[in-house]
Amino acid sequence: MKGFVSSRWHPIVTLLIWAALMLGAFCIGYLLILLLGRSVFGLASLSDFSAVMQSPQRYPQGWAFTMLSQGLLLFIGFGCSALALVALSGSGIVPYFAPRRPIPGWWLLAAGLLILVTIPLMSGLIDWNAHAHFPAFLKDMEASARAMEDRAQELTKYLTQFSSPARFLIGLLVIAVVPAISEELVFRGVIQRNLVQWFGSRHVGVWTAAVIFSAIHFQFFGFVPRLVLGVLLGYLYEWSGNILVPMAAHFTQNAFQLVLLYLQQRHIGNAFNPDSTESLPWPLVLGSAALTALLLLSLRRWLAAPVATDEAALPTEMHTLSSGGAAVTTPTSYVPPMGRTLGRAGIDGSREDSPAQS
Known part of the structure; x- marks a missing residue:
């Protein structure tokens, strides 16, 4: 599936897109926390939120609210931004991360x-x-x-x-x-x-x-x-x-x-x-x-x-596009046990003589 984030883009572009997604995800996370704080914990104003966040031990609901806030922010800000990047790339979650x-x-x-x-x-x-x-x-x-x-x-x-x-x-x-x-x-x-x-x-x-x-x-x-x-x-x-x-x-x-x-x-x-x-x-x-x-x-x-x-590929294999088709390559510091190339004749697999190195 073709996605918005192309695998042929420079990695720094991908990282900048993820950073933007993370910023948006944290904004959504904070908004959700504000809504939950108001409806569940009775925090009516931003000053109430600030006071509980800075000194939760002074408030009876401080422990529960802080744990909820930290868990949601970490999951939404980090986890969901990473998943959103994969969705934009058109890759499946499992093939991308594992x-x-x-x-x-x-x-x-x-x-x-x-x-x-x-x-x-x-x-x-x-x-x-x-x-x-x-x-x-x-x-x-x-x-x-x-x-x-x-x-x-x-x-x-x-x-x-x-x-x-x-x-x-x-x-x-x-x-x-x-x-x-x-x-x-x-x-x-x-x-x-x-x-x-x-x-x-x-x-x-x-x-x-x-x-x-x-x-x-x-x-x-x-x-x-x-x-x-x-x-x-x-x-x-x-x-x-x-x-x-x-x-x-x-x-x-x-x-x-x-x-x-x-x-x-x-x-x-x-x-x-x-x-x-x-x-x-x-x-x-x-x-x-x-x-x-x-x-x-x-x-x-x-x-x-x-x-x-x-599907025994390593996570940082890189795909390049040439006139002969899409080739799977890896950084020079790693030699994979099996290389695969896709050409006009189909998929060929060839085993390297040298063992894998990290």
């Missing part, structure tokens, strides 16, 4: 296991980044950044006070499920995909998308751990060719922290405090780093191997 399908179910479990293995390593990065300092001439900027992050941390702590199982399930939906779906559709499915095609390099695309992913959270003193997480998610998508794999990893990252918080609040066991910025013991950190590297090497080999399906 060209390699079906995939073995253990891939999702392996992605989640990778996140769990990295926890001690991440604690070391969190500790180092939390105690980092700006240059002396930027001390005022550092003070402002820390104040902003303290306010964000205070809000997060309020929203993750689960006084009942129902609140925990709502938190799991808003903080784990919705971000895993919406953010992966955008940062890996749209931004990374187009950056890889723009730069002609999977590595540049993955790292650049990870920088954007971390920066957009506006938390300098958590920038490095989130950057590393973005890189892991990016390579999981590149190697697997299916958006469900980084989604599973992203969900595990957020859900595991929420489960630990809930157990801690219920005084069940001696759970590690996920809010802590202190590093775990260095033997655990070094062991985690070694296991993470080993698991990444294994996942690179397993996920990049051909899947027993006729």
